[in-house]
Amino acid sequence: MMRVQNTAPEGFIALDNSALIYPPTEAVFNANTFRISLDLVQTIRPEILEQAVHDLMTRCSYAKVSLHKGFFWYFLSPNTKEMVIHPEGSYPSGRFFFKENNSYLLRVVYSSHRIGVECFHALTDGSGALAYLKLLVQRYCHHAGIANFSFPGGLDFEQKPTKQEFSDPFQHLYDKTLPSFPKISKAYHRKGTGSFDDRVKVISATVKTAQIKERAKARGITIGEYLSSVFLNSLQQLQMQEVPKQKNRKPIRLSVPMNLRKIFGYDTMRNFTLFAVIGIEPALGSYTFDEVAKEVHLQMALSQDRKRLLSQIKRNVMGERTPLIRFAPNALKNPLFKLLSDFLGDDQYSGVISNIGQMALPPELADSVSRIDFHLSPGLLNKVAIAVIGYLDTLVINFTSFFNEDTELERLFCTFLVEDGIPVTLSTNRNTDR
Amino acid sequence: MAYCVQCGVKLEEGSKRCPLCNTEVHLPDGVQEQPSEPLFAQPLPPAGMGGITKTRKGVIELILSLAVVSELTVALSMILSGNLAYSFIPLFSIAMATLSLILAFSNKPTFSRQASIQFLLVALYLLGIDAADLTLSWSLAASPGLALLWMYVIFPTPARMRKAPRRNASLMVGATLAYLALLNLVFSGSFTWFVPVALPSLLVLVLLCSLFLFWFSKRHNKTVPLADIVLGTLVVLFFSATAFDLFLSKYQRGLYILRWSDSLLLSGLIIFLFLVSVSVSRRVRRYFTSHNRHV
Numbered sequence: 106m107m108r109v110q111n112t113a114p115e116g117f118i119a120l121d122n123s124a125l126i127y128p129p130t131e132a133v134f135n136a137n138t139f140r141i142s143l144d145l146v147q148t149i150r151p152e153i154l155e156q157a158v159h160d161l162m163t164r165c166s167y168a169k170v171s172l173h174k175g176f177f178w179y180f181l182s183p184n185t186k187e188m189v190i191h192p193e194g195s196y197p198s199g200r201f202f203f204k205e206n207n208s209y210l211l212r213v214v215y216s217s218h219r220i221g222v223e224c225f226h227a228l229t230d231g232s233g234a235l236a237y238l239k240l241l242v243q244r245y246c247h248h249a250g251i252a253n254f255s256f257p258g259g260l261d262f263e264q265k266p267t268k269q270e271f272s273d274p275f276q277h278l279y280d281k282t283l284p285s286f287p288k289i290s291k292a293y294h295r296k297g298t299g300s301f302d303d304r305v306k307v308i309s310a311t312v313k314t315a316q317i318k319e320r321a322k323a324r325g326i327t328i329g330e331y332l333s334s335v336f337l338n339s340l341q342q343l344q345m346q347e348v349p350k351q352k353n354r355k356p357i358r359l360s361v362p363m364n365l366r367k368i369f370g371y372d373t374m375r376n377f378t379l380f381a382v383i384g385i386e387p388a389l390g391s392y393t394f395d396e397v398a399k400e401v402h403l404q405m406a407l408s409q410d411r412k413r414l415l416s417q418i419k420r421n422v423m424g425e426r427t428p429l430i431r432f433a434p435n436a437l438k439n440p441l442f443k444l445l446s447d448f449l450g451d452d453q454y455s456g457v458i459s460n461i462g463q464m465a466l467p468p469e470l471a472d473s474v475s476r477i478d479f480h481l482s483p484g485l486l487n488k489v490a491i492a493v494i495g496y497l498d499t500l501v502i503n504f505t506s507f508f509n510e511d512t513e514l515e516r517l518f519c520t521f522l523v524e525d526g527i528p529v530t531l532s533t534n535r536n537t538d539r
Numbered sequence: 540m541a542y543c544v545q546c547g548v549k550l551e552e553g554s555k556r557c558p559l560c561n562t563e564v565h566l567p568d569g570v571q572e573q574p575s576e577p578l579f580a581q582p583l584p585p586a587g588m589g590g591i592t593k594t595r596k597g598v599i600e601l602i603l604s605l606a607v608v609s610e611l612t613v614a615l616s617m618i619l620s621g622n623l624a625y626s627f628i629p630l631f632s633i634a635m636a637t638l639s640l641i642l643a644f645s646n647k648p649t650f651s652r653q654a655s656i657q658f659l660l661v662a663l664y665l666l667g668i669d670a671a672d673l674t675l676s677w678s679l680a681a682s683p684g685l686a687l688l689w690m691y692v693i694f695p696t697p698a699r700m701r702k703a704p705r706r707n708a709s710l711m712v713g714a715t716l717a718y719l720a721l722l723n724l725v726f727s728g729s730f731t732w733f734v735p736v737a738l739p740s741l742l743v744l745v746l747l748c749s750l751f752l753f754w755f756s757k758r759h760n761k762t763v764p765l766a767d768i769v770l771g772t773l774v775v776l777f778f779s780a781t782a783f784d785l786f787l788s789k790y791q792r793g794l795y796i797l798r799w800s801d802s803l804l805l806s807g808l809i810i811f812l813f814l815v816s817v818s819v820s821r822r823v824r825r826y827f828t829s830h831n832r833h834v
Contacts, residue, residue, distance in 0.1 A: 195581040216580035308558050309578060310548070516546060516559035523547040530540075532551040533558040534578045 118170060118181040120227055122275035122422050123376040127227040128172060128179040129439040130446040133200060133303045134485035134507065139231065139492070140197040141238050141461070142214070142221030144476035147251055149215045151190060157244035158188050158213055165237050166266050167374040171208035172227060176434055179227070184208055190215055196305040196534060198482035198505060201225045211237065218475065220245060226376070231461045231479070232364055233374040236260050242470070252469035260374075270374040278369065278415060279422040286413070286420040289382060289453045293344050293355035294486050295514065301488060301507040307480065308515045310502040311530045312522065314463070314495055320525050324395060326402045329460040332493055332502065333359055333383065333405075334398040336458050339517035341387055341397070351388060358384030360454040363409060364462075379417050381408030382454055394521075451486040463495035471497060483507050489514050541566060551575045595644050602644070606637035627671050635664045651693055658689045679725045683718050690714040712745055735790045736783070743782040747775040758818075767817075770810050777807030 120128075127137040162169055169188075170181040186207040193216035201223070206212050210228035214221040220242055224234040239259040246252050255261065314328070321331035340357045348354050361381045371377060383404040385392050392400070407413065424430060424445070430438065461479050479494035480503050488507040493500065504515045512535075519529050541550050541564045543557035550557060553574030554564055566572065610633055617626035642656045662682040669678030690711055700707055716738065723733035751771045755763045777800075784800035797804065 193580040195579055197579065218576075219580075307578060512559050519548050519559060520546050528549060529547075530549040530551070531558055532575070532578050535558050 116182040118183075118271075119273070120179055120181060121273035121373075121375045121377075122418075122425055123230075123378060124227040125179070125425060126442055126446050126450070127225065128174075129435075129442040131201075131225075132485075134483075135446075136198060136200040136482035137226040138198045138201050138223055138482045139226065139234070139459075140214075140221055140223040140478070140480045141231065141234055141494070142197075142219050142478045143238060143242055143474060144219045144478075145242075145251070146218070146473050146475050147249065148217055149220060149245075150249060151192075151215060153248045154190050154213070154215050154220060154241075154245055156248050157241055158190055160244045160248075160262075161237070161240055162188065164260065164262055164264075164266060165240060165374075167233070167270050168209070168211045168228065168237055170210065170228070172203065172210055172225075174435060177432065177438075178435065181210075181228075188213065192216065193219060193221065197221075197307065197478075197480040198223065198305050200303065200482075213241065221478075229374055230364075230376045230378040231362070231459065232366060232378075233376070235461060235464070236374060246470065246473075251473055252467075254467035254469040256467060257465045267372070269372045272371065272373050273375060274365070274369060274371040274373055274377055275418055275422050278418050279426075280415060280419055281423065283416050283419040285423065286417040288449075289358070291355065291452050292358040292384065292455045293340065293348075293387075294455055295340065295343055295488075296347070297488055297508050297511045298513070299508060299510040301509055301511075303507065305480070305482065306506045306508065306533070306535050308504040308506070308512065308531060308533045308535065309478070310504070310515075310519055310522070311532075312500050312502065312527050314498050314500045316527045317500055317522075320527060324398045326398050327405075328495075328500070329361070329462075329493070330398065330401045330405055332460065332491070333361055333458055334394065334401045335518055335521050336456055336491060337383075337385055337397050337401065338392075338394050338521060339514055340455050341385065341392060342517055343514060344387055345391065351390065354387040356384050356386050356388070358382050358454040360450075360457045361405070361408075362457075362459045363414075365414065368409065368411065368414065379414055380454075381405060383408065384454070447486075451484055454487070456487050456489065456491070457481060457484075458491040458493065460493040466496060477501065478503060480505050491518075541572070599641055599644050602637060602640045606633060609633050628668050631667050631671075632664070635660060635667065651696055654693045655689065658685055658693065661685060680722055683721055687714055687718045712741070716741060732790060736786045739786050740779065740783040744775065744779040747778055751775060767814065770814055774807050774811045774814070777803040777810070781807065 131137050166183075169184050171184040171186075173180055173182055184207070186209075188209050188211075189207055190213045191206070193214045201210070201212065203210070203225075210225040211234070212223040214223055220238070222234050222238045222241065229237075236259055239256040240262055243255055243259070243262065246254070317328055317331065321328050324331065326334070336359055337357055344354055344357060359382070361383060362378045363381050365377045365379060366372065369377075381404070383401055385397055385400055430441070433441075459479070459481055464477055466474055474496060477494055477496040478501055479492040481490040481492040483490040483505050485507075490505050492503045492505065494503075495501070502518075504518070506512070506515070519531065522529050540552055541554060542548065543550060543560065543562055543564070545560045545562045546557055548557070548559065550564060552572045556563055610630060613629050613633065614626060617623050617629070639657060639660050642660070643653060646652055646656060662685045665678045665681045665685070666675065669675055669681075695707060695711065719737045719741070720730065720733050723730050723737070751774070755767070755771070781797065781800040781804040784797055785795050788794060788796045788798055
């Protein structure tokens, strides 16, 4: 990071390593956005929310940037415009129209009871956006007279932004002597049935955390691993229907984002996530759920190994530092990045499941929160994505999909939970003659 | 709060159908549920936009405005230069190019859909410029020719051929016959060479293809080696060419004689005998192997 900034012109903020891929690959069916929202019991007053957003302009200066297309690279620069808030639309995590948002990469949305933050991934990852949302809710509640509190583990509003919040740890952790991370073969991609369009359809499943924890514990795995196993198991069933011959079945893999902050001890507010690619090989035979869970548990443990992560970081940063890529014009690099995004990204896995974890609420706020949501934008190759977030005693599993009618994956996932003894409550923005 | 009887999930209040399996919710008589708060502030917008996004809409508007300007410029220049009588072809060309670009941007970018649209537009364009003098001549061969090309290049997608191979193959053969008949009718006014030459030659080709496919499908080993497919294709082509030569000589000279295809016939026969002998030797070998004796 410093290496780039030392020679960079005024107002030039280099994208962090994992953000480089998002601007060139951004498209109708590849929005690269996500949304985190919090529903309050109280009615949201937009004028107070605007005030809260204004409050954060100095403290959360990592979000006060706009994206620009340079000759060699996309880059960020400080944004002097005022951040605007938007009434919530009909679907989350859609394509980002930067101009409508005064060129900000972070969009604050609200409805009668909801405050949400929608983020283009080039700015930050889930943890960075969550930190912003926590501070925003804190300021809103302060101004609205709901309560005065601060989130456990959140940013301190009174403090000045630290240098670490802007840092790109990938550059610090890059070690050119390490061997590069091995490539992985193509994974199974579900074709699905029926039509699809770019409207993000959501099915939201709510379960009790204690119940799912109990079922996961019985198998010796974490909640995240349990949900990944259910996802893999559902995809396995779908592939068995689609590909009757066992030897023709492709590997089923999931991309599971891992927050590296705790592993490497950085407090950056920019992207600091790598993806664990975990999966099963259905060509070897069908897996029982317990076998899937075992595979997931072992592979997750391996994926979080520091040495493997460093090797993965080496592979990613090495590309950026190659002189041929570094000094190639953006117009040439963009198609290359699109190909890279397919080969090193979407092609390798059959689905994405992102578990942002339990959002700890301060006691003053606990009674005022009615719901918390996390949504991911789906992709063209993997048209269903799963985002998980927990709060209080509830876990919300949001399925975002481009399919208009096909809900088979969601059905298999939810019915498995029900059959495993976990009651599931559903809500949706799909047209179900409500 | 209702449960889905199929999936067992609990549904939000006021739901009429399960979002997972679309099963209808039946509440006990007299029980009514108030619709719960929607998941998002506004319901999904209607899907009327289809594949047209905001950017595409802008591009389409730009194309339309450029087309209008071009049409007006060309029309005015033709009028001012006194060549109004020749203005149909340039104006029609601009209109068709505009239509082609608009359809390319407003439809789903799938190969078969886009290629089909462009094939249709080119066929219509050819008919249009041929009809500039109010008569149709060469376009009656060119446009159906494009349709036939579509039938062979765009229509047989792997998925479609897997779904109904026989029906689709019959359609392709039927389209070829129809095109040849049309050509004969357009340029000669009646079926002069179609019935005595084209029809029987094509029937021989179809018959030979069917025989080989039947032979290959009845084999013990269902996986046909590539060499057999290549050699089988050569036999079919050589024999069909021979048949064509025979029918053509009968049509032109009134005699069934081989004029240029005797070497093809000989080569076809040799390859055919080779294929048969390989197949027989395989059977003989299999007969004497222990595996087959115990079956």
